[in-house]
Amino acid sequence: MSPQQPPPDELFIDPFKVKGTIDPTTEIGRHVLSQPPATRLELWSYYLYYNGNNGYNMFSFLPTLLQMMAQKGGFDPTKPDRPPCSLALSNDAPCNVPWPGTDGIPVVSMIMYATAISFAAQFLLFITFGSLADYGRYNQYILIAATLISCAAQMLPVLFINDDDGSSWYGMMILSIVANVAYGVTLVLYCAAFPILSDNLPIVRSVRANPAISVEETQTVIEKWRNHVSALSTTFSNIGFLIISAVFLAVSFIPWTQGPFLNEDHQFGNTPLYYFVASAACAGFLLVNAIPYFLFRPMGRRGPPLPPNEHHLTIGWKSVIKALSDGVNAISSMQTYIQNDITSFSATQTVVQGFITAITSIIGCLMFLVLAKRYNVSTKTNLMIIVVATGIVPIWGCFGIGFSNFGIRTNWELWVLSVWSGLFTGPIWAWQQTLLGELCPKGQENLFFSLFGLTSRSSYWIGASAIAAVTQQTANAYYGWPIIAALFVVATILLCFVDMDAAKLEMLHLDIQRELANTTSMRRRSKKGSENTSSNTEDDDEVIKMELVENRSEPSEEEEHRSIFLNHTCQ
Incomplete structure (x- = not known):
């Protein structure tokens, strides 16, 4: 009996309510049955993992700790006696840290160099070992290991809790690099799992196994449910972001008497201790949310065997393709640095703005999901809208080079940026991974999502290095915005030339x-x-x-x- 499925264009349809069974005597039926069906527990635990691995710590507490410790251990290069830097900086106040082969570099340059190092390491890992997650059962094992390393790297900054002079900033930099590499690996492997998970939802399996449904109709159903899973997983990531923001917003207002304080307000959120505690708590939140996915993911989830005469260490290099450049991570790094500068490390304002970003990110993801499912807006069209809208941010920042009261220079602009980033930066992750999911060959999802990791993380080491070099020469962080704007222009132009129909045919x-x-x-x-x-x-x-x-x-x-x-x- 052929399975019967409900209409695929309904927005909140239950993908597990499908009547009938798949015929195991047909070739296509045997192919579909070769993978275990997705269960509710697997799907919801998949969402829950991203709820914990929401990236808040990676883009807020950890970089703030690194910047704060570096500025404590830095010096003013414009004065002969090189006095220590002040945490209450203006946007243009110089602060350098020691760096090999130089007489010191600006803190923002150090942060960008550290980011470039972490992304270069990811580049080598993804290309060399990316195929390990495609063939056999390695995906889950690597994801577990990367998750544990990420949790450890986010907890270990508490070792520097008594470092009052910032002399251990280099140790914090190493932990940040390790945390970024592990975080990048977890995201690549997590995102690579969604096409297989989506394609094995009962409603999708019923369509794939039905010989009476045309290839075009089958591809339409697959695309819509991949959009669905991708958008909801990103929404859950933003919900986790929202939870962390709400909790630490409340904690930041706790009256506190024991300093040192980062500004005049005697609240827990204005102490260095707040950031150390927050980073460790985020690691615990990730671990608690990750465990269910490892428990409920079917053991039958596995890739094909490694092709004959191939090796895990070389097949990735043979499969490298040219990737789009992406400036989203650059925006996050620049935004965090400038935000700390403008607010003098005000945890209260930073967390409130993160709270607003989380809410608008949820709205943005659901808005584009409605466009896709209710109005049949294609994945590429949605992504084009999102990329162009996000590209406005670096153009906006470019005005900060010549103006002191505009160009992400003021507090009111930070509030606007929080809303704008939420509406478009959150959805960009969901729709670019959906686009790649539609174009990656079956059985090679992890390898091609490793390449996606190169586009959104690893390939950024070039841009991060360029930004670091420019800011090192100019001692002005705002000169990094033109480079980010150029990345978005290139990405937008290349995206325009992506022929989805031809790619699917290929x-x-x-x-x-x-x-x-x-x-x-x-x-x-x-x-x-x-x-x-x-x-x-x-x-x-x-x-x-x-x-x-x-x-x-x-x-x-x-x-x-x-x-x-x-x-x-x-x-």
Whole structure:
């Protein structure tokens, strides 16, 4: 009995309410049944993982700790006696830290160099070891290890809690690099899991296994549910962001008498201790939210075996493709640094603005999800809108080079930036990973999402290095905005030339070619085995498989649909 599925264009449809069963006697049915179906527990634990791994600590508390400790341990290069820097800085006040091969570099340059180092490390890890997560059962094991390392790196800053003079800023820099690398790895592996999870929702499996549904209709259903899972997972990330913001907003107002204080307000949020406690708490929040996903993810979730004559350490390098540049991480780094400068490390204002960003991020994700599911706006169109809107931020920041009262220079602009970033920066993660999910070959999701990691994190080491070099020469953080703006211009232009229909057709060609290659390889192995011995069980199994293929006189309905689709498209 063919499964019956509800209309796929309803916004809040239950993907687990599907009638009927999948026919295991058909080739397409066996292919769909090769993966275990997604369960409610797996889906909700997947959302919960992103709720904990929301990135708040990576973009707020950790960089603030690094900047604060560096400025404590820094010096004013414009004065002969090189006095220590003050935490109550104006935007243009110089503050350098010791750096190998130089007489000191600005704090913002150090932060950008550290960011570049972490992204360069991710580049090497993703390309060299990215395929480990694609083949066999390595994905879950690597994700568990990366999550634990990320938690440890976020907790360990408490070791520097008594560092009053900032002399251990370099240790904080190392922890930040490790935390960023581990965080990047967790996001890549997490995002790579969503196409497989989405494609194995019962409602999607029923469509994929139904030979009466055309390839075009099947792809439409797959795309919509990938949008659904991606958007909701990002929404849950923003909910976690909102929870952290709300909790530490309340904690920041606790009256406090024991200094030192970062400004005149004697509240817990204006002490260095607040940031150390917050960082450790974020690590605990991540760990608690991550455990259910590791418990409820089916053990049957695995990739294909490694191709013959390939090695995990080399296959990634053979599969490298040119990636888009992305300036979103650059915006986050610059925004955090400038925000701390303008507010003199005011935790209260920073957390309130983070709270606003979290709320508007949830609104933004749901808004674009409605556009996609209710009004059939394509993934590429949504992403174009989001990228162009986000690109306004670095252009806005460029005005800060020549103006002292505009160009993300004032407090009121920080409030506007919080709203704008929430509406568009949050959704950009969901829709760019959905776009890649539609274009990555089956069985190579982790490798291609590693390349996505290169676009949004690892490839940014070039931009971060350029920003660090420019700010090192100018001692002005605002000169980094033109570089970020250029990254967005390049990304937007390249995105315009992405032909989704042609790319999907190419993916279909690759799937067919892979099936033909597997069939040919199987035939050769079975023939060789039958010639050598007839007692070998594995060879007998291969012979039986090939006899079934060879004895099939007519192509399956799925193959006919594919043939019709290819002929129609080529014409």
